[in-house]
Amino acid sequence: xxxxxxxxxxxxxxxxxxxxxxxxxxxxxxxxxxxxxxxxxxxxxxxxxxxxxxxxxxxxxxxxxxxxxxxxxxxxxxxxxxxxxxxxxxxxxxxx
Numbered sequence: 422x423x424x425x426x427x428x429x430x431x432x433x434x435x436x437x438x439x440x441x442x443x444x445x446x447x448x449x450x451x452x453x454x455x456x457x458x459x460x461x462x463x464x465x466x467x468x469x470x471x472x473x474x475x476x477x478x479x480x481x482x483x484x485x486x487x488x489x490x491x492x493x494x495x496x497x498x499x500x501x502x503x504x505x506x507x508x509x510x511x512x513x514x515x516x517x
Contacts, residue, residue: 429436469483 429439465486469479471477472479472483
């Protein structure tokens with residue numbers, strides 16, 4: 422492994438090509454994971470809609486998922502608000 426790394430570091434063009442190939446493999450994997458997540462989320466939404474329209478009780482996991490999503494959305498909203506205020510304010514006021 423060390424020999425291969427020394428060879429790649431010694432040849433910058435091959436090193437750059439190896440980085441590009443590695444990034445392509447990584448993004449391909451992430452794309453498939455996101456696609457799987459979307460399919461599972463769609464199935465959960467369809468199940469929740471079926472429960473709602475048939476008059477069934479919402480199960481406890483759905484209530485926990487709703488609570489978790491509300492927490493995550495509030496956290497992300499506060500984070501983006503903080504970052505926006507940080508970018509908007511002058512730098513000398515930030516450190517005082």
